Amino acid sequence: MAAAHSAARATLIDVAAKVGVSPRTVSRVVNGETGFSEATRQRVLAAVDELDYQPNLLARGLIRNSSDTFGFVITMIDDPFFPDLALGVQTAGLEHGRTMFFAVTNRDPAVEEQVLRSMMAHSIAGAIVFSEDHDQSKLARFADRGLQMVLVDDVLDHPNVCSVSIDLYDGARQVADHLVAVGRTNPAILSGSSPPRKQRRLRGFTETMTAHGVPVISRSVDLTLEAGEVAARQLLAEHPEVDAIFAFNDLMALGAMRAVQATGRTVPDDVAIVGCDGIQLTEFVNPSITTIHIDRERLGRTAVASLLELTSGSNPEPVVLPVELVVRESA
Amino acid sequence: MAAAHSAARATLIDVAAKVGVSPRTVSRVVNGETGFSEATRQRVLAAVDELDYQPNLLARGLIRNSSDTFGFVITMIDDPFFPDLALGVQTAGLEHGRTMFFAVTNRDPAVEEQVLRSMMAHSIAGAIVFSEDHDQSKLARFADRGLQMVLVDDVLDHPNVCSVSIDLYDGARQVADHLVAVGRTNPAILSGSSPPRKQRRLRGFTETMTAHGVPVISRSVDLTLEAGEVAARQLLAEHPEVDAIFAFNDLMALGAMRAVQATGRTVPDDVAIVGCDGIQLTEFVNPSITTIHIDRERLGRTAVASLLELTSGSNPEPVVLPVELVVRESA
């Protein structure tokens, strides 16, 4: 079977031979260093163009012990939150000419370990990671081994790690205030099965409700539509008085809404529904879903900016992006 | 400004020194070659474990002139079709221990060029590409330079290229048959602004309708929800007799449905709506959308399988996956 037919890629040596200089000089021109005349520069560039020379990034990465590539690791991809985040990461990365390794862990710690190891083996410059590592020991170990990381919606105190998060405490507070303002008195929250440090939504909601003198029923469930539906059905069976459900993400909110409607109740008249993330879906279902809007693309861009800072040697401030409650029909 | 704190990674030489053999022997063990005793193997593996040795994939890629990494390039990511495809690609890739470069082109040919060049500079083994290159000259040029590619839903006759597609001609035929069966006589199709060779949906629909003696109104529009909405509004204004709209993808179908409803018409009583792809959204809107279901994850897995074949030297058969019409409320 024929191997890939390919005109062998031109190297520095080929370019150098063509111009009649040493490879080192070509390297200098290509990398924008100094130490060559304008005339030489022109001739080198012409040869680069003619031979369609492109630096071998593996060789460069090998001596520099770090490639220009970064990793992007997320837990799932069927929640539109993540594609939107990925778009921001990709766009910002491209603007800086960076190539990106990509992996979905399916919330499996073993997979997370595998992909981070693999990325390290490729000498990535750093990684943007959305992890659900419960104790952060794994992340800490990678950081100890020298992997620089930007954690999305998570924090870890380590010189190789910085953080980009979302002000979900405030978002949840806004939700609570809104629900109280529209007269709800028996709210429930479907919180995600995330690590406790990621439960700012839960704290913001319950603490604000408590301040209003309103008790909250809380359930911890999987972050999927199906889990939201099942949980809401049980919730309503056990607590028929519930008149508002705040879900950790929009998919769960949609699931909850279906459960509510399946019991013959009306949204929002009988039960108000509020989601979180502001994915496109929330606009198009009936009734449309009130949600905490997160600028996911901006979150991705910010993560890239922080990573570039981190890998260039400085220590970026943790970022916390603001959120906005978008009131629609469901609450 | 501290550089990344890192315990220098162990190399073959470190492992060899620890065991008391040559690096070449360690390499042999690590790569599962032959030529060492079982006792040596044990000792090497123990040292590998103890030093947490991981091969430097840049160095390996440099000598082999090809890394174990492959590229995955798509045009957009806000259409859930692509995340689902990505999930299949990622999962299958991971099963084979492959790391994946990822890029979104936003249908910009310049970006497509940039990312493919960048990936080639990283000596990727091959790429899975969903392109909208109108004339395929760019793809052909990359193939000529030696890049092995699997095209998704596209074909190109070149020894370095193979293809994984979807039987959308048949899908469109099923749609046409169904619409005729439920008594529609004035169908329209919102086709995408894709290259002609990707218009099998259009041909399948019109040819089948023609066979039924039914004329078809056709519009070519952008593959987005918004474009679908605008196009359907115009269509209904100019052709109020239209009683069925088949859209190239589900997002356009949803846009069309909104336009229909905005004119006071009812779906499906006044106008039937059929989409394509079978994204989750179609189940949850009201009315739920009849659509051609594509197994996107399988498509992704298949693409990986073909790429692995292609890069290992054989010439995989073009694959065409079957589709299934899922009849819901909208038609």
Added chain:
DNA sequence: AACGTTGACGTCAGCGTTGACGTAAGAGGG
């Protein structure tokens, strides 16, 4: 006993690049 064969290693070079350092020619200063 001489000889080929096999297994289990080791040696060496080189993939393409860049860091560190060397050098020769010209400019500028005293």
Added chain:
DNA sequence: CCCTCTTACGTCAACGCTGACGTCAACGTT
């Protein structure tokens, strides 16, 4: 005219790994 400095290069080694090939002891064969 000598000395120093700068500019514009070139040389060499090394990054970590593996392909090609060499070596040496143990074994089996005639």
